[in-house]
Amino acid sequence: MRVAILDGYTDEPAGLGVPPYLGTHPRYAYGAARAAGATEVRYVPVERVRSGDVDLNRFDVVVGICGVHTPGKYLGARPADLSEMLRILSEVDAVTVLGGPAAQSGHGRVGGELPETEVEGVDVIARGDVEAVVYDLVSEGSPEAVDPDRRRSIEELREYSVKGAPAAREHVDYPDAVIAELETYRGCPRFLSGGCSFCTEVPRYGEPEFRPPEDVVEEVKALYKVGVRRFRVGRQPCVFSYMAEGIGETERPRPNPEAVEKLFRGICTVAPDLVTLHVDNANPAVIAEHPVESREIAKVLVRYGTPGNVVAFGVETFDERVARKNNLNVESKEEVFRAIEVVASVGGYRGWNGMPYLLPGLNFVCGLIGENRERYRRDEEVLRELVERGLRVRRINVRNVVPFPGTEMGEHGTKWLERNRERVAAFKRFVREEVDPVLLRRVLPKGTVLRRLRVEPREPEFARQVGSYPVACRLLAEREPGEWVDGLVVGHGARSVEVIPLPVRREDGPDVLAKLPGVGKKEALDAFLKGRRPRVPYALRSWFAF
Ligand code: SF4
Incomplete structure (x- = not known):
């Protein structure tokens, strides 16, 4: 049996699964399918379906996971809402499962909306745990044999969580972020x-x-x-x-x-x-x-x-x-x-x-x-x-x-x-x-150097560290989406800081050079025109790429 775990991303009060995060629900479902003996299991981020890269019709079972309970602003990806997920599931020929928070207690931005017990185009709505449903479905081979309210035990989870790890290889931000x-x-x-x-x-x-x-x-x-x-x-x-x-x-x-x-x-x-x-x-x-x-x-x-x-x-x-x-x-x-x-x-x-x-x-x-x-x-x-x-x-x-x-x-x-x-x-x-x-x-006072900022692939005027609630850093010079840079804090917005990406390049221009500590406008322009580094203390020479 070939199984696709379609990740529409989840955000709950306790648990995040929007890129760069890889949530627990899709990993567990992936592991449960492997534990039940599926011949092929694929983790499919919803973007790959939106862009037409993946044909879900070649799978026997498609498990759609979504649900945003604590909506936020996502720079990393756009989570699928319930209607998008139901539309995708209803268009495939495979046996379909809806799982994640949307199936358990609804999905909504201004109000929870619980899917009906029966939804056209969806064979099982996993109101219990999606991993338990996937395990039963793959091992029994039929949606009729599945109890959609079943919860997994901690013992079962031990196996699913370990077997679900390879799903990470197909995540949009694998491996670095x-x-x-x-x-x-x-x-x-x-x-x-x-x-x-x-x-x-x-x-x-x-x-x-x-x-x-x-x-x-x-x-x-x-x-x-x-x-x-x-x-x-x-x-x-x-x-x-x-x-x-x-x-x-x-x-x-x-x-x-x-x-x-x-x-x-x-x-x-x-x-x-x-x-x-x-x-x-x-x-x-x-x-x-x-x-x-x-x-x-x-x-x-x-x-x-x-x-x-x-x-x-x-x-x-x-x-x-x-x-x-x-x-x-x-x-x-x-x-x-x-x-x-x-x-x-x-x-x-x-x-x-x-x-x-x-x-x-x-x-x-x-x-x-x-x-x-x-x-x-x-x-x-x-x-x-x-x-x-x-x-x-x-x-x-x-x-x-x-x-x-x-x-x-x-x-x-x-x-x-x-x-x-x-x-x-x-x-x-x-x-x-x-x-x-x-x-x-x-x-983050001015002069702080933030290490390992990743230029946002979808909003490259910002960069962030990867972790819990990273600070949004507005880049004062352009860098490639997905590139890793350091950043020198030179200003503050309401919820973000302004940073000069390090190392500084000559093409970043005199305006950026002038914002470096101790470098005035005149010195910045002169250095830029002559293609030399502005005069800075010796210890700061590593800030420059020229
Ligand atoms: S918000 Fe929910 S999880 Fe947090 S303390 Fe209240 S009841 Fe518990």
């Missing part, structure tokens, strides 16, 4: 109270189910063997709560530094030349409640991780009344400030690639139940205080809520968002104009 998203657990310790009003993690997975460190390490070993050098431990709601003590008794379990160290040490042992090792989400309430253990975990992330790492705190709002109404995790601004200090005090120093090792990021959600003018006034007030206190935060993300069926927000829809449209826009403007630039200057 592909970054494999790794899962450590699903479910959230906040299942006790039902979780946050807008979140799909608790309705979908409930109580956390941890993967043993050995399983994750084996998966990394397999990925490393096929050439992957970048990893993000991002598929979990809180990395500080991995194998924490007290889950099921408290929503703020005691972090387990030994387990986290075992995991990260194991990863570094089997992937000694890895280039990126980052993480994603964390619950600031857990860090604030257990600062001693959390500090130990931050040290582990600094010791084994690579610089530029960000732990994204799900704050959502600082308004205590709205937080209570939406059953959010954070009770007060002081908790968030404490958590910021724990992480930044351990990870705030600069690493080899120019970025601080580990800093917190803050996530806000607009459109929460019960929000009003006071909510946005309060958020602005606390963010001003955060800036005045001199706290170091890598970035702030403000997004609109996406109501999904099965969540409390699903019953409210976008009602609160509609009511506060103008306030939401004003808040986003406030963050972009008054907070982001200050934080960015703090993290």
Whole structure:
């Protein structure tokens, strides 16, 4: 049986699969097909279908994976929406499966939209786990024999995750820039109270189910063997709560530094030349409640991780009344400030690639139940205080809520968002104009050299490092899409920095030369016309290619 895993890309609160990321869903589905004995398995990025490079009709089974639950701005690729994926699947002759978050709890930019139980042109909608469905389908040979609601077990996953590693070879950013998203657990310790009003993690997975460190390490070993050098431990709601003590008794379990160290040490042992090792989400309430253990975990992330790492705190709002109404995790601004200090005090120093090792990021959600003018006034007030206190935060993300069926927000829809449209826009403007630039200057002052920036293949006026929430760098001189350069920070935009790509070339022109520290306009023009390097200290000669 020939199987194609068609990756339309996924973005969930805990887990990213939009290039340069390679998500867990397509890898697991690929591994499940191999484990079930498929004769040929191919990973197919959706771009290759759009461009007509791949004929899906030559496969017996086509598994389409998509679903964007936390929409963002993607420089790397355009994720397929549900209608595009259904159109592609309905046009092929093969047995078709729809999987990923879109099949489990819908897909939407302004509202979750769950596909019907039966959709024309799709044989199975995998409401459970797509890898379990693929395994059953390939081994049984018939869609009728498949239970679309079946979930895979941790034991099954051990095999699928390892066998899914070769999918990386066909990723659009393989080998240099592909970054494999790794899962450590699903479910959230906040299942006790039902979780946050807008979140799909608790309705979908409930109580956390941890993967043993050995399983994750084996998966990394397999990925490393096929050439992957970048990893993000991002598929979990809180990395500080991995194998924490007290889950099921408290929503703020005691972090387990030994387990986290075992995991990260194991990863570094089997992937000694890895280039990126980052993480994603964390619950600031857990860090604030257990600062001693959390500090130990931050040290582990600094010791084994690579610089530029960000732990994204799900704050959502600082308004205590709205937080209570939406059953959010954070009770007060002081908790968030404490958590910021724990992480930044351990990870705030600069690493080899120019970025601080580990800093917190803050996530806000607009459109929460019960929000009003006071909510946005309060958020602005606390963010001003955060800036005045001199706290170091890598970035702030403000997004609109996406109501999904099965969540409390699903019953409210976008009602609160509609009511506060103008306030939401004003808040986003406030963050972009008054907070982001200050934080960015703090993290990346002028004169910082950022190493290993990749010129964006689809937007080559920008370059970024590959990792968790990389800073967008606007290039002041043209470079080839996909090229790797270093960048000297010479200016700041609202959410990006201006960089001169290094090494500087003569053809970059006198305007670029004049922006180098210590080089005035006259010297830049003279140097350019004579084809010589501008006069700079000896140590900076490596900045020039001429
Ligand atoms: S803390 Fe809230 S948003 Fe985060 S995973 Fe748990 S329920 Fe979801």
